[in-house]
Amino acid sequence: MNILNYKSEAECAINNPVLQKALANLQERIGKGTAQGYRELPEGPELRLKAHAIRMRSIENLDILLIALADGIRKNGGHIHFAYDGKTALKHCLEIARKHNVKLAVKGKSMLTEEIGLNHALNDAGIETVETDLGEYIIQLAGEKPSHIIAPAIHKTKEQIGRLFQDKLGIAYTDDPPALTRAARKALREKFLQADMGISGCNLACAETGHITTVSNEGNIRMATTLPKVHVAFMGMERVTADLKDHEILFRLLAMGAAAQKMAGYVSYIGGPARSGQTDGPEAFHLIVIDNGRSRILADTDFREMLCCIRCGGCLNVCPVYGKIGGHSYGYAYSGPVGAVVNPLLMGINRASDLCLGESLCGACMEACPVNIDIPRMLLLLRAKLAQGDKTWDVKVKSRVEQVSFAAWSCLIQSRPLYDLFLKTAYHGQKLLPRNNKMISRLPFAGKGWTQSRDLQPLAEQSFISRFKDNFAEKQND
Amino acid sequence: MIEIGQAEFIGNIKKALNRKDSCKQTLEDIIQTVPNSDDLKLLEKIKGRDNKIHAALFNRLAENGKSLNMVVTMKKDAQSAAASIARIAAQKNSEWGDKKTVVAWDHPLVRSLELSTHLQACNIPVHYPDLKSGSNQLKKFSTQAADSFIGITSADFCIAQTATLTMKTRVGQPRCVSLLPSIHIAVIKPGQILSDLKELYTLLKWDSDEQTEGITDCMTFITGPSKTADIEATLVNGAHGPKELYVFVLNE
Incomplete structure (x- = not known):
């Protein structure tokens, strides 16, 4: 897992004009397009509430659904593995690779494999692993990390990609997106045709039929799951839904949240290896179902709702904080508002505390969410745990100073004479503070964060309540 | 690393859900297992459509396909489609x-085009996939598909x-025909167009x-040609799958 450097990464991002332009463009087009798309749904934006109910019902019956899914997959000739943590999932995958003597694996985009560090593990085992989503491929060639759940290379310009391809693929320099796409198409096609193993994530699964589903616009996941002899799919345990007909609503909303589309380019239901007499499809199909901290989220009814998330990335496209600091600042597989809740819950609330403290609580993410998850509520709850500490989640109080200050403040504002005394003292005390254009430009001690990027209005000599008494209350009596 | 089996994995989830051991619920208890009156009405409605309604659905399909760079056209018969x-x-x-x-499905509608004659x-x-020969022959077809520039399929529905084509995987109807060639052409009949x-x-x-067939080992929905917007959010068709997608509706 990465070491989080939220503040310095964020500062870097804000000072990067190229990234700022890309993020603004993304939010202007996809963010607004999604909102428009919801309004144009035949059922209206309220369809998201129905989707929320569908997801919640699945989450609350997860035990039953996973058993049914496992039975279905086995009946169809596939294998299913349950992994309590990331390391076990990696072990399962490596064993499968060894058994099939895999040298080259092609991968579809999967944030879950990013979460558990699959590429590293495969490379360490001597298996060449190629990302095939164009954005992920660019990131892999550049040796970087994805900065957006759906558009991983959003932080790179076409000129940068042109130079990267010139360097790594040995093609003549071009910054023309179609020409660059063609170059990647050609290079990756060779990999697809040679690969022994295809790796995918899983957008949703269906317990009723025993299938997983994969979604892409490029067709890379179809390639990775059709051509190689083994297909290994990774699924977060929460992704399964009960009824086939649940998918009608969920897929439409997923495409709208992810890319402002009515429907994704390719959706595939995969329920096992190819059957006899079929020309293509894998000989073996393995599904690895992963917990990795999810059952802990499930156990807490305050956060259970977060498991409804279908990872469309829609909240990133409207978030004013993500829109400025970009995905790398979040320092982990999941960025944006979803990351600000999921990362602390998966990796430790203290460890990822900056993420939930950094979000603005404006509520845009909830409106953009295809399954209407109340992210602001959970951000606030995480902050409360950081402020007060929490045993169930092993949260230490983030700042003792802050805790004591607020306790003192609470005493102060509950006593009128004490508060008046405080105001008087503060009024005189503030004369010692540096000024900028009559505004206080720097607070001392714990207060310095308040004036880091703004000046404060000084306290007035007379409080509002006493002015009111002097000027208006008496006149009224007259 | 904590290695546990399915029972323990599910046991953890049960604990998290506060589910009592006495709970004997199965999937059948939480999904709809018999069609309700709305479902039956919709099935009737789909079956009872006449030419006029199919024509209206076709127009809607063609209109929605346009914005996806998908060409949907009506052909008066197999000859003209070919x-x-x-x-x-x-x-x-x-x-x-x-x-x-060119590679093509071994499917009655596709066979009716008599492509070999027209392309001679x-x-x-x-x-076509050679169904009578063994697995080597099947492998050979995948290679042929990888070298082809046009793949011809039908579909289950559109x-x-x-503007979404749906297709299950069946013997003689391989997935690679709609995936590996640069151009994908799907041939369907008006009755296969659904509203939503x-x-x-x-x-x-x-x-x-x-229900009897199930959704097979692989059911795919295809909406428009392959596309990406991963470089500066510029839309480009033909990322990995076909660059062009045509749907010919045979009105005969």
Whole structure:
């Protein structure tokens, strides 16, 4: 897992004009397009509430659904593995690779494999692993990390990609997106045709039929799951839904949240290896179902709702904080508002505390969410745990100073004479503070964060309540 | 690393859900297992459509396909569809192989086009999966598909609302035909056009033929040609799958 450097990464991002332009463009087009798309749904934006109910019902019956899914997959000739943590999932995958003597694996985009560090593990085992989503491929060639759940290379310009391809693929320099796409198409096609193993994530699964589903616009996941002899799919345990007909609503909303589309380019239901007499499809199909901290989220009814998330990335496209600091600042597989809740819950609330403290609580993410998850509520709850500490989640109080200050403040504002005394003292005390254009430009001690990027209005000599008494209350009596 | 089996994994979830051991619920208890009156009405409605309604659905499909760079056209019969395919084959260049070749499904509607005859004039061979031979022959077809520039399939349904083709995987109807060639052409009949995804899922769930077959080891929905916007959010068709997608509706 990465070491989080939220503040310095964020500062870097804000000072990067190229990234700022890309993020603004993304939010202007996809963010607004999604909102428009919801309004144009035949059922209206309220369809998201129905989707929320569908997801919640699945989450609350997860035990039953996973058993049914496992039975279905086995009946169809596939294998299913349950992994309590990331390391076990990696072990399962490596064993499968060894058994099939895999040298080259092609991968579809999967944030879950990013979460558990699959590429590293495969490379360490001597298996060449190629990302095939164009954005992920660019990131892999550049040796970087994805900065957006759906558009991983959003932080790179076409000129940068042109130079990267010139360097790594040995093609003549071009910054023309179609020409660059063609170059990647050609290079990756060779990999697809040679690969022994295809790796995918899983957008949703269906317990009723025993299938997983994969979604892409490029067709890379179809390639990775059709051509190689083994297909290994990774699924977060929460992704399964009960009824086939649940998918009608969920897929439409997923495409709208992810890319402002009515429907994704390719959706595939995969329920096992190819059957006899079929020309293509894998000989073996393995599904690895992963917990990795999810059952802990499930156990807490305050956060259970977060498991409804279908990872469309829609909240990133409207978030004013993500829109400025970009995905790398979040320092982990999941960025944006979803990351600000999921990362602390998966990796430790203290460890990822900056993420939930950094979000603005404006509520845009909830409106953009295809399954209407109340992210602001959970951000606030995480902050409360950081402020007060929490045993169930092993949260230490983030700042003792802050805790004591607020306790003192609470005493102060509950006593009128004490508060008046405080105001008087503060009024005189503030004369010692540096000024900028009559505004206080720097607070001392714990207060310095308040004036880091703004000046404060000084306290007035007379409080509002006493002015009111002097000027208006008496006149009224007259 | 904590290695546990399915029972323990599910046990953890049960604990998290506060589920009592006495709970004997199964999937059947939480999903709809018999069609309700709305489902039955919708099935009736789909079956009872006449030519006029199919024509209206076609128009909607063609309109919605346009914005996805998907060409949906009505052909008066198999002959004229085959002639259109021959024209496309003559005009377009091969992307992968040295020479132009076409792969096609072994499907009655596709067979009715008599493609080999129509493409003979421009000396373009058409390959079908050879079902009688063994697995080597099947492998050979995948290679042929990888070298081809046009793949011809039919589909199970086509959804007007989203311009989505749906296809299950069956013997003789490989997935790679709609995936590996540069151009994908799907040939369907007007009766296969559905209004929206709700109709599709209602059929998949409640129609007796669909129920019997199940959704197979791989059911795919295709909406428009392959696309990406990963470089500066610029839309480019033909990322990995076909660059062009045509749907010919045979009105005969």
